[in-house]
Each structure stands twice: as structure tokens, then as C-alpha cells.
Amino acid sequence: MKSNKNRSLDRIDTAILKTLQGDGRISNVELAKRVNLSPSPCLERVKRLESEGFIQGYFAKLDATKLNQAMSAFIQVTLDRTTADVFERFKEGLVTIPQVAECHMVAGGFDYLVKLRFSDMEAYRVVLGQLVELPGVAQTHTYVVIEDVKQDGGLYLR
Numbered sequence: 184m185k186s187n188k189n190r191s192l193d194r195i196d197t198a199i200l201k202t203l204q205g206d207g208r209i210s211n212v213e214l215a216k217r218v219n220l221s222p223s224p225c226l227e228r229v230k231r232l233e234s235e236g237f238i239q240g241y242f243a244k245l246d247a248t249k250l251n252q253a254m255s256a257f258i259q260v261t262l263d264r265t266t267a268d269v270f271e272r273f274k275e276g277l278v279t280i281p282q283v284a285e286c287h288m289v290a291g292g293f294d295y296l297v298k299l300r301f302s303d304m305e306a307y308r309v310v311l312g313q314l315v316e317l318p319g320v321a322q323t324h325t326y327v328v329i330e331d332v333k334q335d336g337g338l339y340l341r
Contacts (some may be wrong), residue, residue, distance in 0.1 A: 190235065195220060197340050199228055200237065204337040207241040252300040255284070255328045256307060258314065260295040263321035270294075272318035282310045293324075 192200070198218040202209060209217075215225035232238045247253050262269050270288070277286055277297070285298040297314065301307045307327075315323055 192237070196228060196232060196237075199225070199232065201340045203229070203238065203241075204340070247300060251302045252282075254301050254303065254307065255331075256299050256301075257326045257328070258297045258299065258311070259293040259324040259326075260297055260314070260320060261293045261322040262295075262319040264319065265294065269319040273320070276317040277314075280310060280313050282306070293322075 195218055199214065202214055202217050211226050211229070212222050214229070215222040218225060220228070229238070247255075260273075262273060273295070274286075277283060277295075282299050282301050283297055284300045287296045288294065289296050299307065299310055301310055311323070311325070314320065
């Protein structure tokens with residue numbers, strides 16, 4: 184996919200992105216109606232937005248409770264050294280842990296913020312054991328989620 188960060192989006196492109204972000208399964212005919220275009224030009228715009236990298240993919244939002252992964256936690260990870268090789272080895276190990284939903288390198292008092300999804304505290308203990316054994320991990324602090332107040336609803340588009 185080509186990235187075209189320099190091209191500005193017009194109001195129709197933005198309307199297409201907003202609509203698809205809310206419902207990726209919408210038909211092209213319905214999408215065209217919502218953004219006031221005929222189906223052919225609408226499909227051309229969607230294909231262009233995809234090829235330029237504005238649309239990176241489509242996915243289904245799954246129910247974590249029904250799939251026995253209702254619990255989540257955020258873990259602050261501090262590495263023993265902040266060198267390129269330690270960062271790389273940590274990342275290589277982390278991406279192999281399937282319960283890791285997200286991982287962000289951050290600036291501040293620790294190095295990474297990791298989000299885990301799991302079924303129960305026993306499963307959490309197993310995953311934490313894997314996490315602390317990753318190369319370079321010096322310290323972790325866990326925050327178990329009690330209630331999801333707001334989850335990622337996509338990007339803010341004007």
C-alpha cells in the first residue's frame with residue numbers, strides 16, 4: 184500500500200472514511216447513498232483510499248466475554264537498559280505472546296505499556312510469567328481493568 188500523507192482529503196473522502204469506520208460491511212450502494220455519490224465513483228474513491236493507505240484493512244469486532252477473554256490488564260514494563268538491542272529483543276519476544284492485545288513504547292517513567300486480554304487470574308499469572316522472562320525486563324507494574332469506560336471507537340474525523 185502506498186502512503187500519501189500529503190494529499191488532503193475532501194469532505195466526501197472523509198465521509199466515506201467515517202462511514203466505513205462505523206460499518207465496514209456496508210454495501211457500496213448504501214455507502215454511495217450516504218455520501219451522496221453514485222456507486223461507481225464511490226467505489227473508485229474507496230479503492231483509492233485503500234491503495235493510498237488511508238484504509239489499512241477491515242475487521243470484525245469480537246465479543247471478549249463470549250470468547251472467554253473478558254479480563255484485561257495494563258502492565259508497565261521497565262527494561263534493565265534502554266539500548267537498541269534490548270528494545271529489539273524485547274519486541275521480538277513480546278509479539279509471540281498471543282494474549283498481548285497492544286504494546287506501546289512510551290516516554291516517561293517506564294518503557295512500555297502492554298495491554299493483555301485473558302480469561303481469569305490463573306491465565307494472567309501464566310502470561311505475566313512469560314512477560315517477565317522476556318529479554319531485558321527489569322520491572323513490571325500491573326493494573327487490572329475493573330470497568331471499560333470507553334474503548335477505541337476509531338479515529339476522530341471531522
